[in-house]
Amino acid sequence: MSSAIPPIHLGERHAPIPVGPLTGKRTALRRLLARSLATLNRTLDLLPPGRWLHRRIRRSLTLTDLQLPLRRGHHALNGLRIAFLSDIHAGSFMDASDLCAICERVAAAEPDLVLFGGDLVNTRERELLLFRQALPLLRPRLGMFAVPGNHDHFWGPDIGLWSAFLQELGVQVLLNRGVRVQHGEGSLWLCGVDDLTEGTPDLRAALLGRRTDEPAVLLSHHPDFFFEAAAADVELTLAGHTHGGQIRIGGRAPIHHSKFGYEQGWFEEAGCRLYVGRGVGVTVLPIRIDAPPEVPIVTLVRTPVPSRRVEQVVAAVRG
Numbered sequence: 393m394s395s396a397i398p399p400i401h402l403g404e405r406h407a408p409i410p411v412g413p414l415t416g417k418r419t420a421l422r423r424l425l426a427r428s429l430a431t432l433n434r435t436l437d438l439l440p441p442g443r444w445l446h447r448r449i450r451r452s453l454t455l456t457d458l459q460l461p462l463r464r465g466h467h468a469l470n471g472l473r474i475a476f477l478s479d480i481h482a483g484s485f486m487d488a489s490d491l492c493a494i495c496e497r498v499a500a501a502e503p504d505l506v507l508f509g510g511d512l513v514n515t516r517e518r519e520l521l522l523f524r525q526a527l528p529l530l531r532p533r534l535g536m537f538a539v540p541g542n543h544d545h546f547w548g549p550d551i552g553l554w555s556a557f558l559q560e561l562g563v564q565v566l567l568n569r570g571v572r573v574q575h576g577e578g579s580l581w582l583c584g585v586d587d588l589t590e591g592t593p594d595l596r597a598a599l600l601g602r603r604t605d606e607p608a609v610l611l612s613h614h615p616d617f618f619f620e621a622a623a624a625d626v627e628l629t630l631a632g633h634t635h636g637g638q639i640r641i642g643g644r645a646p647i648h649h650s651k652f653g654y655e656q657g658w659f660e661e662a663g664c665r666l667y668v669g670r671g672v673g674v675t676v677l678p679i680r681i682d683a684p685p686e687v688p689i690v691t692l693v694r695t696p697v698p699s700r701r702v703e704q705v706v707a708a709v710r711g
């Protein structure tokens with residue numbers, strides 16, 4: 393799939409809404425329910441229908457080509473390509489060989505950056521081990537970066553082990569922090585925040601160090617964090633969490649994961665863009681209907697001002 397111009401859907405305009413009620417820890421009961429469902433799924437995974445579901449999910453994955461025109465930044469950023477993998481849910485009908493196949497496909501697309509948007513695992517810390525062979529297959533020139541999702545927090549109150557494991561495999565964890573990514577003479581501020589529902593996101597900390605002349609790209613597992621990002625003039629927010637509804641009937645998803653309707657695709661607020669990826673894996677139910685898995689690959693477009701136009705502007709200024 394490819395598109396020269398991003399298919400921007402102007403999101404319904406809202407007054408800034410405080411996100412306070414969305415934050416806070418899930419109850420022990422909800423965690424227990426998620427773990428129980430995961431146990432049921434693991435049992436199904438061992439049966440022949442489980443193997444069929446693995447293959448079905450793997451085969452339906454698409455690499456979605458997107459383009460993002462930049463409002464600021466050096467023209468050297470033109471053509472930089474970002475692969476965005478979210479909601480892999482390793483351990484939920486996603487084993488080590490599935491992960492290797494997915495990473496091989498992404499590596500073949502030769503992105504400059506690989507970003508992980510959270511929910512790398514489903515419910516257990518040992519599910520991270522499934523990434524051991526797969527992650528080294530990705531060798532993007534500018535590195536790999538990740539933020540946690542709600543499921544990455546499920547195994548316990550401390551995200552330190554999760555972070556340490558990924559760091560060891562060459563993935564930098566952007567837990568409320570940012571880094572400058574240099575691309576030729578251009579640079580962008582790449583940052584990430586903790587999960588909105590299970591963690592403690594801090595955008596101010598993530599943007600510390602950003603220069604006004606460079607675009608900022610933010611990783612946030614939950615798309616509803618986009619309000620805060622747009623208010624801070626973040627050029628691009630990449631989010632997941634919704635799985636595009638995962639199960640859509642008649643074009644609508646019965647279960648909503650975004651209070652603001654950020655279910656899938658492009659949205660815009662105040663000139664800032666959000667892309668909500670449908671994600672790679674599944675959770676709770678081992679099926680997807682009308683919401684195929686995807687890995688968006690975003691190409692940054694920053695065209696230099698034509699020299700003739702520069703001369704006209706200079707002439708106009710000189711009078």
Ligand SMILES: [Fe+2]
Pocket residue numbers: 479480481511541543633634635671675
């Ligand atoms: Fe997810």
